[in-house]
Amino acid sequence: MSARRLVGVAAGLAMGLTAMTGCGAGDEPSAGDLGGKIEGKVSIQTWALKPKFTDYVEGVIADFEKENPGVEVTWLDQPGDGYDQKVLTQASSGDLPDVTNLPPDFALPLAQQDQLLDLEEADVDLDKTYVEGGLQGYRYDGLDGTYGYPWYLGTDVNYWNKDMLAKNGLDPANLPTDLDSLIEQARTLKEKSGGKVYLMTRKPGLNDLQQADVPIFNEDGTELTFNTPEAIELVQKYADAYADGLLPKDILTDTFQGNAELYNQEKAAWTTGSANISGLEEANPALAKGTEISPAFGDGPLYVQGLSVNAKSKNLAAANALAQFVTNPDNQREFAKLAPGVYPSTIASQEDPYFTEDDGSVAAKAKVTGLKTLTTAIPNNPKVSPAMSTIIDQQIALAISGDATPQEALDKAVEECNKLLAQ
Amino acid sequence: MTDTVKMSSRVREHKWFTPWLLVAPATLWLCVFNLYPALNTVYMAFTNKKPLGGGEFVGLANFARMLDDDQLLYALTNSVLYMLVCVPLLTMLPLLLAVLVEKKLPGLTFFRVAFYTPVVASAVVVALIWNWMLDDRGAINAILQALKVVQEPLPFLTDRWLLLFSAISLTVWKGLGYYMIIYLSALGNVGRELHEAAAVDGAGPVRRFWSITVPGVRGTMLLITILITVSSLRVFSELYVMTGGTGGPGGRVSSVVMLIQMYSTGFTGHLGYASALSLLLFVLTLVPMVLLARLNRKDG
The missing domain is CATH 3.40.190.10 (Periplasmic binding protein-like II)
Structure with missing residues (x-):
């Protein structure tokens, strides 16, 4: 086969393959009605919550299905590594789950492609329900709307080795x-x-x-x-x-x-880290006891996780209700109790005694210190x-x-x- | 005669498409996983494609951007240096090692295994071990300071040139065993009688090495030169791990592959520019291969 013919055949094949790919992506499902009845099958995707939080997530889903008998929820949990690639593949092939755990920087490009539901359209007063920093994460410059229900939040505190400081x-x-x-x-x-x-x-x-x-x-x-x-x-x-x-x-x-x-x-003698000292307690129990905690310098960073709703979900009302249910104050409080260093993003949970009471332990001090800076902490800019x-x-x-x-x-x-x- | 006639009629019984059917799985595989991505890369190099969206035709904008990319200049300089150091070292040192361990002497198996072990180890694991050794407070600096060779630790992992040459040393050390094995098989084809005849004529080991061994493995040497040239231009693991994935201060210890990785990662990856860089790398690896192949044909 001559070189020219070979190139011709190759180009033909490539065009054929491109056309084939195009066919798959063209048939987009029509979105459901946000104000419709809460029913049907919906999927929710979380990020590395199995196996540690399996019981918790299954419990929340069971409660939701009990409250909404017409809904059947499928839970997908993706491994920690390569989550961005997984979501990217789902988004480009039109297979994004109905509700997906997306940090703000993952949600931005999807929102720009009109793949996520603008929650301002949903029947909820976002500003009265969720803390400002959490919402800020899903409100983008140059784009109207809010594209994720804030879920769990995190911030940094300072850890100091008291002994080492004193000795020096x-x-x-x-x-x-x-x-x-x-x-x-x-x-x-x-x-x-x-x-x-x-x-x-x-x-x-x-x-x-x-x-x-x-x-x-x-x-x-x-x-x-x-x-x-x-x-x-x-x-x-x-x-x-x-x-x-x-x-x-x-x-x-x-x-x-x-x-x-x-x-x-x-x-x-110094490090910054989340308000969860269990890792340090495991690695060096003596040091954990001899650690002093102080608030992060400045306003501190805010790490935001949230749930976004697929704008093209066939059962949009059910998907939206599920995202709201998972991020409601009760469920968030229970989750934060199971995951030290994590805080609820709901305003109603901020006064919960569990997060404000200090029993004098280093772990409790880390938890209370983190909560204090949570309201002023600044989320990372998702455009970077x-x-x-x-x-x-x-x-x-x-x-x-x-x-x-x-x-x-x-x-x-x-x-x-x-x-x-x-x- | 009758058997031959029967055989050929049986061959003729096959349908015209049988050969196509036989090569179909491999052809399909090649088209889907090699040809299509390759052609798609060429197409994307002329667009502003992103993982989600983009894809508008931008002409030669991605290639024009290369001319104004300092990091690409650093990466190309690093690749050329890598090639210039690695090619002579990895062409000659493994040959010397192969000559040394070729002899059938008791205990030589140990050395063959020892020289080959780094090849089996993962490049990432080996690079991490080298990081610990070359660290500010690592074994190498501790020894140098104990021997009073240096007062302050040498910045193996932070100074641009030291970092680059540390990575080159790792590549050479790791590649020695691999190329030694290739040379060992080639040395088996160099006639022992030639060595014996030369020895009878009074040629010493050095003369025999240059006049018999080297010409005897010339073809293998060329193959190895091509392999090293291409892998030097495509270096990634060593530089990536030894710079902690950062490309060093100012990105001055990057390679072209690291740049491709950097620009293509994430939701907002710049696939257009990454594709243009891939094309550049393709052309760069093609040039020395064609030159060496021509050189070989001329000499042949």
């Missing part, structure tokens, strides 16, 4: 409350310990800039704008601290063991794609290494990210 000339009762005092105490710790242990063990990221009130995007969300003097100053402080040996060298490439791991091994995150991380590392000034690095990061955003 620091007062555990006088913990750092901002970057300046952190760097100052990191210097003392380095000098007193002869450089054997660290206080600071991670480089800053976009989150830290956000906590320092640096505007990540312009007002209409069309351009990244985080190369401000405040951001430059913050990165410069880290670069100076790095040059003075206050941080492990390998933080530049994230090949170090990680700040939580260094903390667990008592090689670092993985490629943008990598570029920002690379440029901040370059600035901290001293091979570029913070101004040059942040300008470059903004320029490259804006190129990606414009595509």
Whole structure:
């Protein structure tokens, strides 16, 4: 076969395959009626809740089916790894479940493609039911509406090794409350310990800039704008601290063991983490007892998980009712009790004594401290794609290494990210 | 004669489509999993395709963007350096090892196994072990400091060039055993009598190596050169793991494959640009292969 004929055959085959793919995607099911009767078969997809929360989820589904006898719910749980690829495949083949657990950054592109139900159309007062931060996660610049019922929330608290601080000339009762005092105490710790242990063990990221009130995007969300003097100053402080040996060298490439791991091994006196200390209790029970908890610097980060409704669901009313039911205050409270470090996103649950009572234990202090910052914590901007995150991380590392000034690095990061955003 | 006539009539009994039917499964597999994705990549390289949406024709915009991409320049520089260091080292060192372990002496099996072990180990696991050794507080820096060779730990995992050469060392170390095995099978075809005749004529081991062994495995050497060239341009695991997936400060220790991975990941992946990068990589790997094949034909 001549080369020309071969190419011809190949092109024909490719066109045929493309046409075949097109046929499958063209026949979209028509959506059900949101105000219709709550009945029919609906599916709900969660993210890595099996097997730990199997009983809980099955219980909630059974309760929902009992309240709505005409509904049959199918539960799908996807493994932790590769969830984005799974949802992407479902979305592009039109197989998105009726209700899906989507964090805000997963929900955004689906909302832009009109695949998710705008919950403002549903019969619920979102602002009176869910906390502001949770809703903010599903309200996007340049897109009207709310595209997910906030489900469970998380935030970070600070963990401090009291013994290590005291042994190295620091007062555990006088913990750092901002970057300046952190760097100052990191210097003392380095000098007193002869450089054997660290206080600071991670480089800053976009989150830290956000906590320092640096505007990540312009007002209409069309351009990244985080190369401000405040951001430059913050990165410069880290670069100076790095040059003075206050941080492990390998933080530049994230090949170090990680700040939580260094903390667990008592090689670092500070780390940030969720308000769930069970991991630390398991890894180093003595250290867990000797840990002091304090609120995250600034407003703290807000990690949001939510349930979105497939706009093309055949049983839209049932799907919407199911999403509301799973995220109602009672069910959220029960879930949060089973999953330490997780908080309900419903306003009614915020005063629940379970989350506000402190029995004096480190675990209780972590829980109460996390809750206090939850109302002011800031969710990550879902418009920042993985490629943008990598570029920002690379440029901040370059600035901290001293091979570029913070101004040059942040300008470059903004320029490259804006190129990606414009595509 | 009668048997031959019977045989050919039996052959003629087959339907015209029988051969097509026999190759159909493989052809279908090739079309669906190789040809279609390849052609689709070419198509996407001229669009602004994203995992959800996009797909409008943008002409040569993705290729124009490459000219203004610093990271691509770093990645290409790294790939060329990788190739320049790996090709001579991995072409010659495994041959020397193969010559050493070819002899039938007691205990040599141990060395053959030892040299081959890194090949069996997972690239990711090996790279992680190297990370621990090359860490600021790892074994290598501890030894260098104990021997007073250096005062401060060497930044193997943070300095651009040290990181790159650490990754190259890992690739060379891991590849030695693999190419040694290929050379061992080739050495079996080099006539022992040639060595004996040369030895009788007074040729020493070095002379015999250059005048008999090397010409004897020339074809294999060319094949290995092509394999190393292509794998150097497509390097991923070593650089990815040793930079913690970050590509190093400023993304200066990336490879082209790492860039493709970076741009194609997630819901908002830039599949158009990633496809254009894939095409570039395809052309880049094709050029040295064609050159080497031509060189071989000329020499032949």
